Structures are given as C-alpha cells and as structure tokens.
Amino acid sequence: MSEIFDSIDRTAVPAHIGIIMDGNGRWAQKRNLPRTGGHKEGVNTAREIIKAAAAIGVRYLTLYTFSTENWKRTAEEVSFLMGLLKAHLRSEFEFYKKERVRVLHLGDKTGLPADVIREIESVEKESRDFKGMNLVLAINYGARDEIQRAVHRMCGAEPGGEKGDIGRFFDIPSLPDADLIIRTGGEKRLSNFLLWHAAYAEFDFTDILWPDYTKEDFYASVADFQKRHRRFGGIDGEKK
C-alpha cells in the first residue's frame, strides 16, 4: 500500500468522517460531457473512498449524496441521480456484505420515489447485523430539515418536554459528532450538511473535483487531521 496509507496512526482515526461529494457537474463540463457523466464517474469515486475508509477503521462515513435543495435541479438530472442511487445500492450490496459494511439512511425518506425507498430499506435491513463500518447515506437530507423533524418528534413524544435531548430524535440517534468534514469541488461551505453534528468538526476543503478525488487524497486528509489540536473549548494540557 502507499506511503500515505502507512503513515496513518490507527489509534487516532476519526470516528466519523462526513464528505460533501461536490464537483461532478463541473468535471463533466470540462470534458464536454453532460452533467450526468460526472455523476456516473462520481459513483466510482464513492466506491473507492468507502473501501479506503473501511480499510483504516473509520466507524462512520457519511456521504452527502442528495440534499433537500437538490430538487431544484432539472427533472432529468434528478431522475438520473435517483436511478443511479438505486442501481448503486443494488450493485454494491455484495461488497457491503463482504466488508460487513452496515448501510444507514440519513434524511427524509418521505419525498423520495417509492422504488428508491424500497431499495434503501432493503439494504438497511439486510446489512443490519453487519459489524464493520457504518456507511451513512445522506439522501434527501438537509440538516435544518432533520433538526426541524427532530423537534416535532420531540414535542410529540414529550409535550412541553424541555428536558428532552434533541439528539435522541434525530434520524440516526447513535450518529456521533463529525470529527472531520471533507468537501471536494472548491466551495467553502456546508450547504446544509450536518449542521448539528459539525459543531466541533475539523474541515478539509479541497479544489479537487469529486470524480478526480483518490484514496491518496482521502488518506492525506486523514493524516492532516491527525496533526491538528482539538481543544473543544478547553485549553491544551489543562485538566477539567
């Protein structure tokens, strides 16, 4: 394996990495391809990065796949993305099974096409007992939407219950805070990704377009994360 892979400290791997997989459209445009060509290539990158994350022992990998705002795109692009997702879930299941990757959906299932919901639910169910990495697919996900839905659920469950811990009502209550958030494609924004879970995340913004992103880029990002000092509001070296 590569030098960068070997340089990663296995005792300090980020437990939860979130990735904003951006730049597919621009990658395609640069090659005079339709934007959908970039999405197709982006799926190959996703497969590589899922393997790379599992190989170093990441516990949770959250991939921002389709946002609550992405419905603003043309009907053609949206339906292509939904089809790609469905095909990916089906074709990758054998890999998830082999690697014991558990798949979890993050976001609002209602609002997604019925065949996509079926595919998500079937892979969630069939991978339920896998004890390897948790692959969290954020599909029809917006952090504000998740927070809003959590608040509604919390008020329903605990009327007047201001003592409630909102985290218990999130889509995946066990999803830990994000340690590292990577965004490809050059933009330096969160675009409604993991607003709550990113409270103390470290960030890596790279100009590389998602279809060009490699395992080595991913490992370089993890290696850089391992050099940072996270203080969580405290002071280095001081005990509580």
Ligand code: IPE
């Ligand atoms: C990210 O790539 C994939 C999705 C949002 C589904 P984009 O499609 O946003 O690519 P750019 O940003 O237009 O290049």
Ligand code: IPE
């Ligand atoms: C964020 O990318 C959403 C996903 C990667 C799924 P966008 O391309 O939708 O974000 P903006 O519009 O540039 O903020």
Ligand code: MG
């Ligand atoms: Mg984009």
